[in-house]
Amino acid sequence: MTLTRHGLSIGIDRVGDDVFLALKAQGRLTHEDFKVISPMIDGALAGIEKRKVKVLFDVRDLEGWEIRAAWDDFNLSLKHGLQIDKIAVFGHKVWQDNIAKVANWFMAGDLKFFEHEADALRWLKG
Structure with a gap:
């Protein structure tokens, strides 16, 4: 039996x-995942x-979203976008970098993609 973690x-x-x-x-990520995490972020x-x-966002193990979860993610970004100063996203896949670039269009703060966590942290602190 294989367990799929998400x-x-x-x-x-x-x-x-x-x-x-x-x-x-x-x-x-699923809609159910956002039903759990959204109230935590709201609070x-x-x-x-x-x-x-x-925000330091580790997407190295992200495989994608269900369509409803992508909509949930978009709404969460709109709700809190004006509170965000910087988002450092780090991962290792080209599509993750591309998603970060698109997400940056909807954010009031700065969003940047990194391949290494140390670089992401250095940018957040700078």
Whole structure:
């Protein structure tokens, strides 16, 4: 029997007025995954002023989204887009870089794709 793992892991840190979100996507994301994670993100970002959130998003193990999950992801981005200062996405596939470029069109903050986590962290801190 083979188990297929999928979902989003989240870590939230507040440092002074700044909020740091660490997200890790795994497998093929579903609508059910977003039903679980969206309230967590909503709660973490409640009351945050504009442009205070920095996101480190690990997509190395992401295989994609179901159509409904892609819509959920888009809506979540629209809902919190004005709170985001920077999103550093890191992975190793060309399509992940292309998705990051498209997502950047819908974000008020900066979004950049990296192949290495250390480079992503350095950019977030800079």
